[in-house]
Amino acid sequence: MQNKKIIGLLAEYDSPKNVYHACEQIRDAGFKKFDSYTPFAVHGLDKAMGLGPSYLPWLVLLAGITGAISAMGFMIWTSVYDYPLNIGGKPTWSIPAFIPITFEVTVLLSGLTAVFGMFFLNGMPTYYDPLFNIEKFKKVTDDTFFVMIESKDKLFNIDKTKLFLENTKAKSITVVED
Numbered sequence: 001m002q003n004k005k006i007i008g009l010l011a012e013y014d015s016p017k018n019v020y021h022a023c024e025q026i027r028d029a030g031f032k033k034f035d036s037y038t039p040f041a042v043h044g045l046d047k048a049m050g051l052g053p054s055y056l057p058w059l060v061l062l063a064g065i066t067g068a069i070s071a072m073g074f075m076i077w078t079s080v081y082d083y084p085l086n087i088g089g090k091p092t093w094s095i096p097a098f099i100p101i102t103f104e105v106t107v108l109l110s111g112l113t114a115v116f117g118m119f120f121l122n123g124m125p126t127y128y129d130p131l132f133n134i135e136k137f138k139k140v141t142d143d144t145f146f147v148m149i150e151s152k153d154k155l156f157n158i159d160k161t162k163l164f165l166e167n168t169k170a171k172s173i174t175v176v177e178d
Contacts, residue, residue: 052132
């Protein structure tokens with residue numbers, strides 16, 4: 001029989017208030033590698049966990065600016081320098097004519113960056129996680145709240161961490177094994 005590797009400890013809570021306060025206590029105790037799982041968004045939980053702001057808005061802004069400059073630059077290059085056409089004496093470089101395409105390319109690159117950036121920053125797709133094998137964890141999409149402290153955390157000691165989680169009003173604590 002082979003030994004199973006301990007991934008972490010999973011604590012179950014019965015209300016958003018309890019999981020919020022548990023995350024605050026875990027953060028204040030100095031744990032860094034932990035995550036919360038809730039059936040709906042809990043306002044302020046990211047702050048309770050000590051998470052910083054997301055990089056995604058900056059990536060989307062950068063992609064939008066890149067899209068706008070690229071679209072405008074390409075249209076100016078083709079209309080003015082590469083293949084200029086004099087149609088009825090109108091100027092070859094007319095910004096109002098370039099705005100719709102510039103807007104569309106800006107929105108396209110921003111949207112694609114938002115979708116794929118979110119997947120990348122969230123580490124998705126996750127095809128397998130040891131949590132999927134825990135029967136209690138299936139209730140996370142219904143009415144139960146969980147917090148898991150990973151064994152990778154430098155403060156993780158299975159006995160001390162289990163005692164600590166019991167003091168955070170956890171209903172139950174499960175050892176997560178791979």
